[in-house]
Amino acid sequence: MSSASGRDTPRLVLMLLPAGIVLAAFLLVPLVRLAIAGASGPDGIAAYFSILTNPRHGHDTVMTFVLAVTVTLAALVISTIAGLFLARHVFPGRSALIAMLTFPLAFPGVVVGFLVIMLGGRQGLANLVSKALTGDRLVFAYSAAGLFVGYLYFSIPRVILNVMAAAETLDPSLPEAARSLGAGAVRVFLSVTLPALMPGLIASGAICFATAMGAFGTAFALATDIAVLPMTIYTEFTLQANIAGASALALVLGLITWATLFIARTLGGRGAAAGGG
Template structure:
């Protein structure tokens, strides 16, 4: 018996060693692709125009009004998009999962539709709808004699465009989370006399805490780093991703662009870390 056990343990060790040997090159490549660019960017951000080490580039992102405004605008825009996305997505996900309207299948299909579009396409769609000669301004011109909603190249237009690709993603994630919640909790609350709003706010939302936190972090990180849509629409808007692009390709300030990229990367990495922690917490709760 002991011999069989030893043979079994040896077989497991051999399998583990083989798997480790096969995965090691892949892991090394992935780590190199992840960390080498970050190290290079961080090092370039520490280099001044004369090649000497300096923190001026990083300080410029926080102190220079131009770049500080871009950073704050990006954070404000991402925060507003995240808040609006959570409100809309939670309501829509609850309606699809719990109310199950007749068009549930169609709604789910429509929610997956925007996920296939790259950001630049979303930007052009926003221009078609809200541009100076867009469909909605033309419609309001016919109805009230004034072209309204010409917001494509403004911050509200960028806000609407971000909502277009954030709401479907977060709605589908929250719908899956709501499906995991036992509906008997809500039924028990209704039996005790709770109104629908009370059931939603006091029963369901606390049970969705981890999902809401992870969805918030994901929406924030995506909005902070979005480039294609911003590049199409942000002609008169100062946000950090566009400033990085301009510094690198227009003014050739590679060191400053690297510093801004590192700051943006750190912010999104923190947000994604919150996302991962919330997802792990939700998984542990399901296991329990």
């Protein structure tokens, strides 16, 4: 047995070597370089705590976190309702509707930002309609509301596909059994459907949160009246030439999103195990 394992070791090493090279070149080395750069400024290692000591960095971090959480919750609610309906009903044009709902996945962040400007910018549709109806101008593209709409636009497809996939694997006899025992629609959803969807919702929510925390293209196009952490990092690097501060903030942002994904993976795994039991 041991000799067979010894013969397999070189083959396993060769199979893992490409992944190891990519991991080292594109993740480990840049992260180490980023960590060194973040501590190389005049503040030293204290730069990593600037979100606590620098009021502007702290405000931008809180704003980014709140926006990401809000977008994630809204995307989960909207996508769960739409995904369950699409998974359970077949009607003419269903495929076209699904294609349209997932179409934003093809757009880069800058294009999404431009679409929000066309909707809620100074020359946008909302502005023209509100001016015609009330005489007042409605401009929201360059505020937190504009970022919320833009982030929600590219977050919904990421959730709705997972909800549909999970809903299609749900045993239809379980909701039927619950209804036969007298459970109402809300009780069936909370007791049967939602627990079955929970692992997928947790995973999708974590991806939405991480994407919203680090989204740059949309923020670059829209963040005129609001500061979010990716834009703060960009400003520190390009306008202030504060490489150490930008590196420290980038690493902190990466740690926040990684921790969220790790927690979601842990909770999703437990939910899946509980559902399987």
